[in-house]
Amino acid sequence: MNTSRLFVLVYSVNNRARSEQIPNKIRVKDKVSVSKGVGKKYYRGNTIAHIHFFAYIRMEKQMNVLVIAATEEEIQPFIHSHVEPRSGIEVLVTGVGMVATSFALGQKLAATPHYDLLLNVGIAGSFKRSIALGEVVYVYQDTFAELGAEDGEQFVDSVALGLAKHTFQGALAPDYPAFQGLRQCRGITVNTVHGHEETIDAIAQRLNPAVESMEGAAVFYAAHQAGLPAIQIRAISNYVERRNKASWQIPLAIENLNRWLKVFANSIDR
Numbered sequence: 001m002n003t004s005r006l007f008v009l010v011y012s013v014n015n016r017a018r019s020e021q022i023p024n025k026i027r028v029k030d031k032v033s034v035s036k037g038v039g040k041k042y043y044r045g046n047t048i049a050h051i052h053f054f055a056y057i058r059m060e061k062q063m064n065v066l067v068i069a070a071t072e073e074e075i076q077p078f079i080h081s082h083v084e085p086r087s088g089i090e091v092l093v094t095g096v097g098m099v100a101t102s103f104a105l106g107q108k109l110a111a112t113p114h115y116d117l118l119l120n121v122g123i124a125g126s127f128k129r130s131i132a133l134g135e136v137v138y139v140y141q142d143t144f145a146e147l148g149a150e151d152g153e154q155f156v157d158s159v160a161l162g163l164a165k166h167t168f169q170g171a172l173a174p175d176y177p178a179f180q181g182l183r184q185c186r187g188i189t190v191n192t193v194h195g196h197e198e199t200i201d202a203i204a205q206r207l208n209p210a211v212e213s214m215e216g217a218a219v220f221y222a223a224h225q226a227g228l229p230a231i232q233i234r235a236i237s238n239y240v241e242r243r244n245k246a247s248w249q250i251p252l253a254i255e256n257l258n259r260w261l262k263v264f265a266n267s268i269d270r
């Protein structure tokens with residue numbers, strides 16, 4: 001259960017009653033300069049006000065999160081260990097790639113549009129050797145990297161063509177321990193995983209992404225269309241390089257991703 005605190009302050013200034021709701025403790029401390037007791041006086045701007053009533057209310061609200069993954073394999077440990085109906089977490093397995101993701105998520109949101117957060121999780125490739133294999137990262141922006149046209153050697157993106165937006169932002173992370181200390185990365189989403197030195201150099205020069213997946217931008221796009229916040233969390237399974245599947249560390253990435261998911265679920269389930 002996600003809880004939030006609400007302060008209700010009823011006070012009078014020059015015998016005229018006023019009230020306000022103050023959504024967290026810090027702001028109360030900021031605003032109430034003398035005391036929070038009934039009958040006490042405190043300063044509001046230049047005016048002395050008289051407090052009649054001060055209540056501290058603990059509100060409880062279920063936060064509904066849709067966790068979206070391309071394959072069941074990527075979130076199997078989490079599915080089996082944690083998700084309970086009361087936690088407010090639902091899982092959607094879409095299939096690999098932006099087309100499968102868009103269709104599955106579009107269908108889901110048409111049937112159930114009530115989510116507070118869409119959370120895209122999965123493994124991903126990294127363009128940066130400074131990111132360790134297995135590291136869990138927060139992808140704050142994602143681009144449909146192939147959306148556009150070729151003009152000889154040049155790539156003309158869909159915005160330059162006047163056809164479509166190609167880059168979408170994720171939401172700001174909630175103030176949960178799970179998000180603290182995560183590396184913030186820019187991502188690209190592709191149909192064809194980069195595996196050729198020339199195209200890897202070209203995309204690094206054009207967009208300088210940190211990570212690559214096959215679904216991220218599709219989730220951000222769907223969230224944008226539906227008016228819902230979306231967050232993308234990826235665990236790095238491989239470097240983007242000439243195809244070398246033997247060096248991919250999928251089990252490590254899945255293990256770390258699922259450990260992160262547990263911490264996240266505990267945050268919203270408190």
Ligand SMILES: O=C(O)c1cccc(C(=O)CC[C@H]2O[C@@H](n3cnc4c(=O)[nH]cnc43)[C@H](O)[C@@H]2O)c1
Binds near residue numbers: 123126238243
């Ligand atoms: O065996 C291969 O060559 C191969 C080619 C494409 C994809 C795969 C996967 O197993 C990907 C499944 C899943 O993982 C994400 N992912 C992981 N690494 C990358 C990457 O370097 N570039 C793009 N996506 C990646 C992706 O989101 C898929 O859903 C194997």
